[in-house]
Structures are given as structure tokens and as C-alpha cells.
Amino acid sequence: xxxxxxxxxxxxxxDLPKQAKEQISRLDGPAGAAKAEELAKxxxxxxxxxxxxxxVEASPEQVYTLVTGMIQEDLLYLLxxxxxxxxxxxxxDAQVIFSYVLxxxxxxxxxxxxxxxxxxxxxxxxxxxxELCNGYDQKESATPAGTVLREVLKSEQAAAIIxxxxxxxxxxxxxxxxxxxxxxxxxxxxxxxxxxWIDQGSFEVGADAFTTFRELxxxxxxxxxxxxxxxxxxxxxxxxxxxxxxxSYVTKRQSIKLLGEILLDRANYAVxxxxxxxxxxxxxxxxxxxxxxxxxxxxxFHVFKVFVANPHKSIAVQKILLINRDxxxxxxxxxxxxxxxxxQFIDEREFLIKQIRNMPLQPVEPTQKPALLGxxxx
Amino acid sequence: xxxxxxxxxxxxxxxxGSGSFGVVYKAxxxxxxxxVAIKHIDLESSEDDIQEIQQEISVLSTCxxxxxxxxxxxxxxxxxxxxxxxxxxxxxxxDLLKAGSFNEAHIAIICRELLLxxxxxxxxxxIHRDIxxxxxxxxxxxxxxxxxxxxxxxxxxxKSQRNTFVGTPFWMAPEVIQQAGYDFKADIWSLGIxxxxxxxxxxxxxxxxxxxxxxLIPKAPAPRLEGNHYSKDFKDFVSQCLVKDCDRRPxxxxxxxxxxxRSAGKVxxxxxxxxxxxxxxxxxxxxxxxxxxxxxLNNMPKHEPDEWVFDTVKASTIAPRKNTTKRRKLSVxxxxxxGITSGAEEAFKQLDLKDxxxxxxxxxxxxxxxxxxxxxxxxxxxxxxxxxxxxxxxxKPLQPxxxxxxxxxxxxxxxxxxxDNSTTAQVNSDISVPGSTRxxxxxxxxxxxxxxxxxxxxVFNRIVDPSFQExxxxxxxxAKREALSxxxxxxxALDAVDPEGEFQFIKTMMERVQADPxxxxxxxxxxxxxxxGTPQASPQKSPTKLVLAQNNPHLRSHRRRQTSMAPxxxxxxxxxxxxxxxxxxxxxxxxxADVLYGRWAGGLRNRWPAV
Numbered sequence: 001x002x003x004x005x006x007x008x009x010x011x012x013x014x015d016l017p018k019q020a021k022e023q024i025s026r027l028d029g030p031a032g033a034a035k036a037e038e039l040a041k042x043x044x045x046x047x048x049x050x051x052x053x054x055x056v057e058a059s060p061e062q063v064y065t066l067v068t069g070m071i072q073e074d075l076l077y078l079l080x081x082x083x084x085x086x087x088x089x090x091x092x093d094a095q096v097i098f099s100y101v102l103x104x105x106x107x108x109x110x111x112x113x114x115x116x117x118x119x120x121x122x123x124x125x126x127x128x129x130x131e132l133c134n135g136y137d138q139k140e141s142a143t144p145a146g147t148v149l150r151e152v153l154k155s156e157q158a159a160a161i162i163x164x165x166x167x168x169x170x171x172x173x174x175x176x177x178x179x180x181x182x183x184x185x186x187x188x189x190x191x192x193x194x195x196x197w198i199d200q201g202s203f204e205v206g207a208d209a210f211t212t213f214r215e216l217x218x219x220x221x222x223x224x225x226x227x228x229x230x231x232x233x234x235x236x237x238x239x240x241x242x243x244x245x246x247x248s249y250v251t252k253r254q255s256i257k258l259l260g261e262i263l264l265d266r267a268n269y270a271v272x273x274x275x276x277x278x279x280x281x282x283x284x285x286x287x288x289x290x291x292x293x294x295x296x297x298x299x300x301f302h303v304f305k306v307f308v309a310n311p312h313k314s315i316a317v318q319k320i321l322l323i324n325r326d327x328x329x330x331x332x333x334x335x336x337x338x339x340x341x342x343x344q345f346i347d348e349r350e351f352l353i354k355q356i357r358n359m360p361l362q363p364v365e366p367t368q369k370p371a372l373l374g375x376x377x378x
Numbered sequence: 379x380x381x382x383x384x385x386x387x388x389x390x391x392x393x394x395g396s397g398s399f400g401v402v403y404k405a406x407x408x409x410x411x412x413x414v415a416i417k418h419i420d421l422e423s424s425e426d427d428i429q430e431i432q433q434e435i436s437v438l439s440t441c442x443x444x445x446x447x448x449x450x451x452x453x454x455x456x457x458x459x460x461x462x463x464x465x466x467x468x469x470x471x472x473d474l475l476k477a478g479s480f481n482e483a484h485i486a487i488i489c490r491e492l493l494l495x496x497x498x499x500x501x502x503x504x505i506h507r508d509i510x511x512x513x514x515x516x517x518x519x520x521x522x523x524x525x526x527x528x529x530x531x532x533x534x535x536x537k538s539q540r541n542t543f544v545g546t547p548f549w550m551a552p553e554v555i556q557q558a559g560y561d562f563k564a565d566i567w568s569l570g571i572x573x574x575x576x577x578x579x580x581x582x583x584x585x586x587x588x589x590x591x592x593x594l595i596p597k598a599p600a601p602r603l604e605g606n607h608y609s610k611d612f613k614d615f616v617s618q619c620l621v622k623d624c625d626r627r628p629x630x631x632x633x634x635x636x637x638x639x640r641s642a643g644k645v646x647x648x649x650x651x652x653x654x655x656x657x658x659x660x661x662x663x664x665x666x667x668x669x670x671x672x673x674x675l676n677n678m679p680k681h682e683p684d685e686w687v688f689d690t691v692k693a694s695t696i697a698p699r700k701n702t703t704k705r706r707k708l709s710v711x712x713x714x715x716x717g718i719t720s721g722a723e724e725a726f727k728q729l730d731l732k733d734x735x736x737x738x739x740x741x742x743x744x745x746x747x748x749x750x751x752x753x754x755x756x757x758x759x760x761x762x763x764x765x766x767x768x769x770x771x772x773x774k775p776l777q778p779x780x781x782x783x784x785x786x787x788x789x790x791x792x793x794x795x796x797x798d799n800s801t802t803a804q805v806n807s808d809i810s811v812p813g814s815t816r817x818x819x820x821x822x823x824x825x826x827x828x829x830x831x832x833x834x835x836x837v838f839n840r841i842v843d844p845s846f847q848e849x850x851x852x853x854x855x856x857a858k859r860e861a862l863s864x865x866x867x868x869x870x871a872l873d874a875v876d877p878e879g880e881f882q883f884i885k886t887m888m889e890r891v892q893a894d895p896x897x898x899x900x901x902x903x904x905x906x907x908x909x910x911g912t913p914q915a916s917p918q919k920s921p922t923k924l925v926l927a928q929n930n931p932h933l934r935s936h937r938r939r940q941t942s943m944a945p946x947x948x949x950x951x952x953x954x955x956x957x958x959x960x961x962x963x964x965x966x967x968x969x970x971a972d973v974l975y976g977r978w979a980g981g982l983r984n985r986w987p988a989v
Contacts, residue, residue, distance in 0.1 A: 053501075088442055092502070143436060203453045204439065207432045249421060249457040250428055283688050290686070293457055295422050323687050 013062045016046050017069035024078050027085055040090035047093045050100040060107045067104050071120050076101065080131035084141035095144035099151055118155060122176055126161045133162060133190045136197040136209050146208040153212070156220045163216065163227050165189040181223075185231050187238075191216070195242045199251050206251065214258055221267035228262070228271045232373035236275065240284055249293065256288060256299040263306055273370035276307045279316030286324070289335070298336060301345075308352045312370075318363035321356060328356050384453040385460060388416060390671040400458075403671050404465060413465040414450060422457040435461065437504060437530045445495030447515060447525045466523060468516030468652045471576060475511060477651075477658035480576045482612050484651055486642035488514065489573055489615070491522035493639065496569065497630040499524070500562040503533040505540065509568035510549045511575050520648035547588040548581040552596040553624045563624040566633065570619025574601060577608070587843070587870065589850075589863040596622075611638040834881030838873040841884075 011019055023039040026032070049066050052058035070076060079094050086094060102118045105111065114122075121128045129152060135145025152158045157176055164179045166189040185192070194216075197209035217224055228235055243255035263272040275281055285307065288300025307317055321328065332353050339345050389406045396402065400419040407414050421428060438449040438461075448464040468474070471488065480488070492514065499506055506513075506524060513526040529544040539559035551567035553560040575581045582601035583591050600620040603613045615638035621627040633639060846866040853859045872880050892898045 092440060096503075143440065203459070204435065207428070208436070211429060211432070248454060250454055250459075253421075254428055279688075283686070286686050286688075293422055295425075295457075320686075320688060327686065 011042070011045065013049050013065050014069060016042060016049070016066060017073040017075050020046070020075055021073045021078060024082055027082065036085065036087055036090070040087050040093070043086070043090050043093040043097060047096050047100075050097060050104075063100075063104055064106050067101050067117050070101060071117060074125070076117065076121060076128045077125055077131065080128050080135070080145070083135050083145055084138040091140065091144045095147050098144075098148040102148070102152060114155075118152070118158070122155070122157045122161065126165070126176065129158055129161050130165050130190045133193070133212075136193070136201065136205055139202055139205055142201070142205040142208050146212050149212050150215050153215050153219060156223055159216055159220050160223055163189075163191050163223070165191065181226050182230055185234060187234050192234075192238065195238045198255075199242050199246050199248060203250070206248070210251070210254055214254075217258065217262060218265070221265065225267045225271065228268060229274075229371075229373045232271065232274060236281075240281070244284060244288075249296075253293075253295055253299055256296065256303060260299065260302040260306075263303065270371050270373065272306065273310070273312075274373040276310050276317065277314045277370045279314070279320055282307050282317050282320050286320070289331070294336065298339075298345075301335070301349075305348055305352055308355050312366035312368040314366060314369075315363045318359065321359060322361065322363065325356060325359065329353060332356070384451070385455045388414065388460075388462070390416065393671065405462075405671075407462075413467075415463050415465045417461040417463065419459040419461065420457065421459055431459065433532075434527050434530070437527045437532055438463075440532075441499070441502070441504070443495060443498040444521070445491055445498060445523055447523045464523075466515040466521075466525075467518035468520065468648075469655065470525070471511035471514040471516070471572075474516070474651045474655050475576065475579055477655045479579045480651060482577070482609055483643060484648060485573055485576045485612070486638055487520075487645055487647055488522050488576065489569065490634070490639045490642045491645065492524065492569055492572070493630045493634050495522075495524045496562075496565050497634065499530075500565070500630055505531045505533070505562055506565050506568075507531060507545050507554075508549070509565050510546055510572050510581070514572070516648060516652060518649075518652065520645040520652065522645060522648070547591045547595075548583060549575075550592070550595060551624065552622050555592050556596050560624060562629065563627045566619050566627050566630065567624075570616050571601070573612075573616050573619065574603060577603070577612075587847070587863075587866060590867055590870065593867075609638075611636075611641070614638065828878055830881045831877040834877030834879070834884075835873060837881060837884050838870070838877065842869055842873075 020039060020042045023035050023042060026035045027039070029035065046066060049062050050058060076098070079098070083091060083094060102121070103115050104117060105113060105115050109116075129149070132145045132149050132152070135141035135149075149162075153162075160179055160181075161176060164181075164183075164185070166186055194209055194213045198206050198213060200206075201209060217228075239255065239259065243251055244259065246252045246255070262268055263275055282304075285300055285304045289297055289304060291297050291300065307313070308321070310317070313321070332349055335349060336345070387408050389408055391404045391406065394402045394404050394415060400417055402415055402417045405414050405416045406412070419431060421431070424431070435449070435452050438447070439452075441449065447466065450462040450464065452459060452461045454460070471480075474480075492509070496506070496509075506527065507529045508526060509524070513524065515523050515525045517523065531540055531542070533540070539561050541557050541559055543554065543557055545554055545564075545568070549568040549571045551560065551564040554564050571581050583594060586594060600617070600622050602620070603616050615633070615636050618628055618633065618636065628636075843866070846862065846869070850859060850862050850866070853862060869880075872883075891901055
């Protein structure tokens with residue numbers, strides 16, 4: 001890094017954000033490429049201020065100056081929307097800058113306090129998170145944006161901002177204060193774009209988007225449980241049709257696995273009971289058992305078992321299982337037979353066989369019905 | 379995530395070899411005519427979270443350095459993931475070592491280039507974690523590049539540390555093994571071991587069992603190059619890399635200023651190594667045919683006849699059942715009774731309790747467990763935010779986890795590969811038993827060498843140790859593996875101290891087995907039946923077979939080398955490698971060998987029924 005400072009006079013830390021902003025504003029101009037190179041140098045210097053090197057420690061005062069300067073110049077937002085236009089190394093530097101800035105607490109602040117820049121974005125500039133998600137629109141920005149996002153998502157408020165982003169919501173009550181946890185989503189918000197990024201993008205983009213998607217849906221339990229309950233139909237319609245039925249092996253396999261995890265998470269009990277109540281969900285799942293790829297069958301099994309183990313099976317589910325009872329019994333007997341080492345799987349398979357064999361021959365009205373989720377007012 | 383069309387942009391040619399996750403092919407990019415290497419990873423054969431495989435891609439794709447193999451693209455084709463990378467025609471340093479050890483001048487050049495590569499990686503917050511000759515590739519013009527980022531780590535904070543136990547035992551730094559937290563310096567240690575590997579043809583302790591090496595490295599003093607056939611500078615360089623205290627170990631940047639490195643020549647000088655290897659290959663018989671890429675069609679036997687029936691109104695399917703309904707009605711009522719329903723109910727409730735029978739925890743279990751482990755620390759992170767930055771980037775559990783994702787896999791793979799290695803060493807040292815100098819780790823047998831002692835050692839080298847390795851490789855249960863390796867260690871201690879007693883022990887055991895008619899009938903297989911199908915394998919070498927494809931050219935040349943290396947007087951010993959040969963004085967071990975071979979062949983058949 002030293003070579004940067006040998007040749008040119010070093011810009012004061014105080015001026016770095018302003019300089020970066022100015023360079024970004026000229027990216028579109030006639031000398032855009034040259035400006036991009038200059039911007040890259042500015043970012044490299046910012047990175048150096050923030051993280052130091054293996055030999056030199058970063059100075060907290062300098063970092064503080066830089067972070068507050070970046071907030072003033074709205075640089076986080078500008079970087080988020082221009083990520084894909086930066087040169088290769090500068091994109092990685094921008095990613096590092098984001099990570100450090102959003103984690104930074106002044107040395108005097110309590111270690112439990114929210115980092116200042118993170119708090120600023122959450123309360124005043126939620127668009128930064130939304131634009132980071134939009135980084136998945138381009139291959140170039142996907143990885144750096146995704147890496148930053150997954151760190152940001154450790155904050156429940158940040159996750160809520162992304163989940164509840166909804167451009168069609170009336171008024172300008174954006175951001176954290178505008179979130180109503182029980183408001184139904186239109187499906188136009190940035191969260192819903194993830195379904196397309198996962199399935200339509202190139203492998204790298206899709207894989208990264210899925211990792212973030214998964215983080216969104218598994219980290220903050222009660223937030224997600226509420227969200228899925230409220231948007232049950234919209235969510236599972238997209239989930240089943242775009243992800244579980246995807247043509248892509250990776251999308252399919254990973255989303256079945258994640259589905260199993262979501263359903264079996266205790267926090268999502270209401271979501272699970274509603275999910276396994278539907279006959280059409282069981283159909284999708286039974287078709288997974290017959291997929292020609294073993295790992296798809298296997299992941300499908302772990303969703304299927306939930307339907308069978310449910311002591312309050314709906315009439316629709318019972319009917320499907322009963323019509324296929326003999327087929328299921330002989331099918332399960334030889335299902336994934338080569339998994340001889342997998343004792344838990346074998347136990348569960350035996351359990352399912354027993355359950356199916358012991359089902360009453362006529363569907364029985366379940367004694368308990370799931371909460372009506374999402375579909376109530378449809 | 380799919381881009382089937384992308385595959386047609388490449389004309390896939392012959393196989394180059396098989397790596398950690400799959401087979402690597404040479405290919406031509408149609409649009410540019412460039413030669414590339416494409417790694418095919420069969421995702422269907424991997425239980426691991428696909429995410430772990432993506433890790434490799436994400437590390438590679440964020441590297442842009444002349445010292446790191448260049449990543450070009452990746453895409454899915456069915457359930458295979460194709461990773462396109464630059465083609466490096468010189469092969470790996472491990473390949474090049476087959477034609478003989480390198481000299482110091484060559485090693486200096488390679489080390490300089492590797493240090494430049496490591497300097498880049500470390501500055502980027504990446505740790506390679508598996509530096510060894512096998513992962514260093516050369517281009518045709520002699521350029522040196524780091525490859526195989528299968529277990530590499532990306533840190534978000536350049537000062538944070540890792541605890542995950544990954545790498546290949548012989549090359550692992552003490553702090554990695556001790557899991558006390560390590561950083562970039564771990565790569566420097568491995569570089570030092572790699573330097574020794576290049577001058578000696580194998581890493582230090584190559585003859586020791588890999589599990590034992592894991593105890594040895596933290597305990598023993600750091601390996602050194604000794605003797606005056608090495609230059610002072612080289613010895614000093616190696617000793618600087620191999621400083622056990624990682625805080626005192628120099629960084630890549632500092633080592634670039636070392637005399638040994640500064641005096642290194644140009645990379646073009648490495649062409650000599652490539653040419654030497656080509657000559658060496660030429661001297662050997664050409665591998666009969668290059669393995670060509672063949673499209674594997676997925677002909678899964680489909681049992682179509684009984685598709686699910688979702689159509690409730692299909693009368694025909696319901697009708698016949700009606701007849702039986704009446705008869706079954708009684709049992710239905712029973713089945714509906716308290717016992718079973720509540721049983722099911724119970725089980726269902728337990729679904730979300732942690733210890734329920736249906737709990738979603740094992741085989742995908744492994745991964746789910748992982749995610750629970752992963753989340754627990756995150757709760758703590760909220761409470762102690764100072765720690766959270768360190769853990770923040772880590773998708774892996776902080777706990778020592780021998781099994782995490784692909785690295786677990788690679789550790790196993792590595793152990794197997796290693797067992798291949800150590801078998802080689804054993805075979806070598808075995809061939810030259812009298813006055814062997816290679817085998818430093820065994821105390822040399824003193825003046826009172828009895829025949830029993832030689833035989834005892836032989837039993838260990840040929841029978842006991844390979845069997846342990848084989849069993850170990852076949853055992854998946856962690857606890858069982860540990861118990862097994864403890865036993866293996868104990869046995870090897872016996873072998874070191876008292877080979878004579880070892881021989882007596884085996885002998886007594888064999889006699890007792892034979893004395894018991896029931897046991898002897900079970901332990902003595904019918905001759906011939908157990909060894910059909912794989913005639914080229916001998917029981918002693920079984921671990922080797924598990925690692926490399928049968929027709930792997932390296933393996934073949936390796937085997938040839940072994941046989942050609944056997945000097946004339948040891949002719950009988952050479953023959954004894956082949957099945958069915960009676961070894962004088964060893965008749966009694968033959969049955970044991972047969973049993974072991976039979977078991978191994980059985981295991982093999984289970985794994986690859988088609989072979």
C-alpha cells in the first residue's frame with residue numbers, strides 16, 4: 001500500500017469522502033474511465049485508513065473522521081448504487097469500506113451501542129440496504145453487495161427494512177418507522193426480487209443471492225415467523241413455483257432443504273401447520289420423492305415426513321395419502337435403499353411407513369385446524 | 379442459476395486428473411480458441427451444503443493476481459457444476475517431483491513466486507490453508523500459480539483469526555492443529571514444509587501415519603534441513619518459515635527480503651523442470667489412451683408404472699379398495715384408538731423439540747446441526763459485540779469442527795491421499811530394510827536383529843498398518859474412527875519398541891484362531907472368490923486404490939516406479955506384492971491378508987457397484 005503515498009501527496013482523511021463523491025459524480029462524464037481510476041485510488045486510501053495494514057494499526061480518530069464524513073456526503077448510498085461501475089479491485093475495496101464503516105463504534109461508545117453509520121442508515125437512509133440488494137442485478141456488484149448484506153443482516157432492523165420494503169406502500173413513511181409488521185406485502189418490494197435473482201441469474205449471482213435469502217429467512221426468528229404468517233400465500237406461491245419447481249438443480253435442491261428448515265423451526269410452528277394442511281403442497285412434495293436425482297429425493301423426504309407425521313392431517317392430505325397408500329408403502333420400502341449408514345433416515349422412513357399403514361381407511365375430520373394464514377381475506 | 383448453453387461454448391478434451399471435488403478436463407473455449415481447464419463437480423454425489431462449494435468459487439473469483447490460477451466462469455449443467463479456469467500446462471509441482479527432486483535454484487524461484495502469491499492473498503484477507511506441492515501449478519513457460527482454493531478462508535477483518543481445522547496433516551502448522559486460533563502465518567509454515575517437500579521429494583514425517591503426525595507437529599521441534607549438502611541460505615529460509623511460534627514467524631512480505639529469495643533467478647528457469655518431466659514421461663511407456671471426456675447420460679432406472687395419483691375422482695383406483703374396506707373396518711377402529719393416535723401426536727409435537735425421533739438433525743442433520751451451532755454463537759455475539767466482528771464473516775462454527783463442510787470432506791480425502799503417501803514410503807523403506815536410511819521415524823533396529831523382529835516389522839508394514847488405514851478410511855463414525863486411530867497408534871508404538879513381540883503376538887493370535895474351528899472357518903475365506911475382478915490390486919496396497927482412479931496415469935507410473943525401483947535381490951519381495959504369492963516365512967500372515975483383502979474388496983464393491 002505504501003506505493004500509493006510515495007508518489008502523490010496524500011489527501012487528508014477529512015477530504016476523502018468529498019473527493020470520492022466528486023469523482024463518482026463525474027463517472028458519467030467524458031473522462032469517466034479516468035475518473036473511475038482516480039476513484040479507485042481514493043477508495044484504496046479510505047480502505048487503508050479504516051483497516052490499517054498487518055503492520056500498522058488504524059487510528060480510531062481518523063476512522064471516526066472518515067465515517068462521519070461519509071455520512072455527511074451520503075457516500076454509502078452513492079457507493080451502493082455505483083458498485084457495478086467500479087473497477088475490479090475498487091469493488092472489493094468498497095466492500096471492505098462498507099464492512100468497516102457499518103461496524104465502527106467510536107472508542108468512547110458503549111460496546112453494546114449500535115455502530116453510528118449502521119444506526120444512521122437504519123433510521124435515515126434505508127435506501128442504502130435496498131440498493132445493496134439491487135446489486136444482484138449485475139454480476140459485477142453481486143458478490144461485494146452480498147457480502148456486505150450478510151453482515152448487515154445481523155441487525156434485525158436491517159432485515160426488517162429489506163423484508164418490508166414496499167414501493168407501493170402509501171405515503172413516504174419509508175424506513176424503520178414506517179414498518180407495520182402485520183401489513184400485507186404487495187410483492188413489489190426488494191425482498192421479492194430475490195426469487196428472480198436466485199433462479200434467473202448466472203450461477204455466481206444466484207448462489208450468492210440464495211445465501212443472503214436464506215440468511216434473511218432464518219436469522220431473526222420471530223420477525224420471519226410474523227412475516228411468513230402475514231404473507232403466507234404470496235410467499236409460498238413464489239417459493240414453490242419459482243424455487244422448488246426450478247429447472248436449476250442447485251436452486252431446487254437448496255430451496256427444498258431451506259423449506260424443510262423453515263417448516264421445522266419451532267418459531268414457525270403456525271406456518272408449518274398451515275403449510276402441511278394443503279393438499280397441493282403435498283403433491284409437490286410427493287413428486288420430489290420421485291425426482292430422478294437422489295439428493296432431491298432425499299431433501300424432499302425431509303419435507304414429506306412433516307405431512308405424514310402431522311396428527312391433524314387435513315382431509316385433502318389424508319385423501320392423497322390414502323389413494324396412494326399401497327404405492328407409498330411399497331415405494332418407501334425401497335426408498336433410497338443405499339443409505340444404509342444413515343440410521344436416522346432409516347428410522348424416520350420406518351416411522352413413516354408405520355404411520356401410513358396405520359392410517360384410517362376413510363379420511364377423518366382433524367380435531368385441530370391450523371390458523372388461517374394470509375389467505376383469510378382472499 | 380442455470381445456464382445450460384454455457385457448456386456448449388467449450389469443446390471438452392481429455393482428462394487432466396481428478397482433484398478434490400471432481401474431474402478436471404482440458405478444453406477449448408470455442409469463441410477464442412483458448413485452452414482452459416474445466417473442473418466438473420458432481421453435486422449429486424456431494425452431501426455437503428452446496429454453499430461450501432460456492433465458497434471456493436467466491437474466493438477464486440475475487441482474486442486477480444498473476445500468482446493465482448485465474449478463474450474464468452462457472453455454471454451448472456444438470457447436476458454438474460463446471461468451473462472454468464486458466465489452463466496450466468506444466469502440471470503441479472507434485473507431478474514434476476515424480477521425475478526427481480528439485481535443486482535449490484529451482485526451489486528459490488518457486489518460493490519467491492509463491493510468496494508473491496501469498497502476499498497478495500494475505501493482503502486481500504484470504505488464507506489458502508492448503509499450500510503444498512500438489513497445489514502449486516506451473517504454466518508451460520514456467521509461471522508459478524497457487525491453485526485449489528477448496529478450503530481457503532476469506533476474512534472480513536485482516537486481524538481476525540480462524541479456528542477451523544483444515545488442511546493436509548503433513549503441511550499443517552502447529553497452531554492450526556492446536557486450534558488455538560491462527561491467521562495468515564499458517565500458510566508460511568506450509569510453505570516451509572513445501573520447500574522441504576521439493577528438495578526431499580516428500581514432506582517431513584512422510585512415513586508416519588497422518589493421524590500420528592497431528593500429534594507430532596505441535597510436540598516435536600520444528601523440522602529442519604540439516605547437513606552440508608544444503609546451502610546456508612536455504613536452510614535459514616526453511617527454518618524461518620518453520621518457526622513454531624506463529625507470532626515470531628515472518629510474513630510473506632518479510633520473507634521476500636530473505637537472501638535465499640532475493641538471489642532467485644527467473645521463472646523461465648523452471649522450464650527445465652517441465653522438460654525433465656516430459657523426458658521422464660517419454661522414457662516411461664505412454665499411457666495407453668488419454669481419457670476422453672464423455673457426456674454422461676443420466677439413465678436413472680425410472681419405475682414409472684405407478685405414478686402418484688392425485689386425482690381424487692379416479693374411480694378405478696378407489697373401487698377395488700372398497701371391497702376390503704369392510705373387512706378392515708375393525709382394525710381401523712383399533713388403529714384409530716388412543717394408543718396410536720397419541721403416539722403420532724406425540725411424535726409430531728416432538729418435531730420441534732430437540733430430541734425427537736423425527737428431529738431434523740442428522741444427515742442433512744450434519745448441516746442443520748451446523749446451522750444451529752452457527753446461530754448460537756451469534757446470540758452471544760449480540761451480547762458481546764466486540765467479538766462479533768471476528769465471528770461476523772464466519773459461516774463456520776467457532777467450535778473445533780473436524781467435519782465442517784467440504785473441508786471435512788477434504789480432510790478425509792487428504793487422509794486417504796496421505797495414507798497413499800505413507801504406504802509408498804513404507805513400501806520403499808520396506809524394500810531396503812537392511813540399512814534403510816529413509817525411514818527416520820522408526821528407531822533403527824540395533825545389532826540384535828532377529829528374524830522375528832524383521833518379520834514383526836514386516837507384519838506391521840504390510841498387514842497391520844495398511845489394515846488400520848483401510849478400516850479408518852471406511853469408518854465414518856467419529857468415535858469409532860478415534861478409537862481405531864488410538865489403537866493404531868498403540869500398535870505402532872509396539873512396533874517401534876518391540877517388533878519381535880509384535881510378531882509373537884500375531885503368531886499366537888493366528889494359532890489361536892486356527893485352533894478354534896468355528897472362527898477359523900469364518901476368518902479363512904475360500905481362495906480365489908475374494909479377489910476376482912480386481913486382479914491388479916494387492917491387499918497391502920489397498921489404501922492407494924481408494925484414492926486414485928484405476929487408470930490414473932500418475933498411479934500407473936507410480937506403480938511402475940515402485941516395481942522398477944526394487945533391486946534385483948529383492949525379487950521375491952516384489953513378487954510378494956502380488957496376490958497369491960507365498961512369502962517364505964510368512965505363510966501364516968497370508969490368511970490374514972486374504973481376509974483383509976476380501977473385506978476391502980467387499981467394501982469397494984459396495985461403493986462402486988459398477989466396477
